[in-house]
Amino acid sequence: MSSDLNLPNGFARQAGSLFCEDTQVSDLAEQFGTPLYIYSQTAITDAFLTWKQAFGDARHLVCYAVKANSNIAILRLLASLGSGFDIVSGGELERVLTAGGDAAKVVFSGVxxxxxxxxxxxxxxxxxFNVExxxxxxxxxxxASERGDTARISIRINPDVDAKTHPYISTGLKENKFGVNAQQALELYRYAQGASxxxxVGVDCxxxxxxxxxxxxxxxxxHLRDLVLQLRKSGINIEHIDIGGGLGIQYSDEAIPSPSELISAVRAELDPLDAELMIEPGRSIVGNAGALLTKVLVEKAGDTKYFAVVDAAMNDLLRPALYSAWQNIVxxxxxxxxEKNTxxxxxxxxxxxxxxxxxxxLSAREGxxxxxxxxxxxxxxxASNYNTRPRAAEILVHGSHTHIIRQRETLSSLWQDEQIPEALL
Known part of the structure; x- marks a missing residue:
């Protein structure tokens, strides 16, 4: 398969050179150095709006999964488009607030x-709160009682459904740590209904x-539909149904359903309930909008294969090492x-x-x-600082304009919070 097959929205090749929107990628590497993360603003915007449009006339809220990419510039962009946010930590909440996100559009997941x-x-x-x-x-x-508040809650259901994905990112099987089964959920909803x-207000999966x-x-x-019907029979009003996120992106030539295909199938099951629909996409909004630039340091011939040693590493992109994930390299x-080698x-x-x-x-000569x-x-x-490696800069590209949305870390910043005891001085 050609490495240029199916370059995602926001990226194109012109006269042999890779472009991000209207900006030549080699110019970004020269100006900002490598490794370097670059993101297409247009691709992020288009992906989010595709989700919005997929719901048609259904009441809905798209809650971007902050864990996918939590840069505050990207969060600000999504907030400006009307996005809600799915968070899994207090730190992510503060990022959303700093970026100008609306707290009233935040759902808090996590075990x-x-x-x-x-x-x-x-x-x-x-x-x-998505309660687990x-x-x-x-x-x-x-x-909530100590504060004199009323906490709005949704119970996360573990439906024991095989998502047919890597076991490390499967969250809906009964052996996973996430959520509770339907019977436990019924008991918790009944308890919550009677609590002051x-x-x-919702169900989640x-x-x-x-x-x-x-x-x-x-x-x-x-499973969610059946539970909502049971709850409503018990007098428990469910306002929204949160179907979670997780729709994949095309890393190679795999077939991926579109948001409209997914939402059409979901609405066929849930429209009769007349509830607001919520979804928590992350990867499908920002995944293919970004690229990691890296420079070849060494071309090395081993006994059985060739290696291209580059200046990006597993601390910059963990997915291949963690999941054996495949990502296109061009x-x-x-x-x-x-001349190309393997x-x-x-x-x-x-x-x-x-x-x-x-x-x-690839053709991957030194430099x-x-x-x-x-x-x-x-x-x-x-990303991490393993091997005392500074994390790379992040750049947002919009047309021919580039914006540094995170500076490259300096070496001295990596140990600024460490101290040597006086006894060792």
């Missing part, structure tokens, strides 16, 4: 919310990430007739698992630039 996080969420008036256990529900009730400081089929979504929402500049693209980190791609047919596509989600947000 381990701390008392301080719950208090802060109540203080700013978030839309809803009885202990969490009682803790939210206790803190809890208000049950999220079965996994990088899903490539509609069928698991449909199966999960059928040359930033293509020269007519240039390389493993590896970083300088001292781990055998430090690779960005294996068995790639050449490569772009790892599909790096807008779970790339910078999972």
């Amino acid at each position: 381990g919310k701390s008392p301080a996080e719950i208090r802060r969420a109540l203080e700013v008036g978030i839309r809803c 256990s009885s202990s969490e529900l009682y803790l939210i009730e206790k803190i 400081h809890l208000q049950p 999220h079965i996994g990430s990088q899903l490539t089929e509609v069928a698991p979504f449909v199966e999960s929402v059928q 040359e930033v500049s293509v020269t007519q007739g240039s 390389y493993d693209i590896v970083g300088p980190v001292c781990e055998t698992g430090d690779f960005l791609g294996k068995e790639r047919s 050449d630039l490569l772009a790892v596509m599909g790096a807008g989600a779970y790339s910078f947000s999972m």
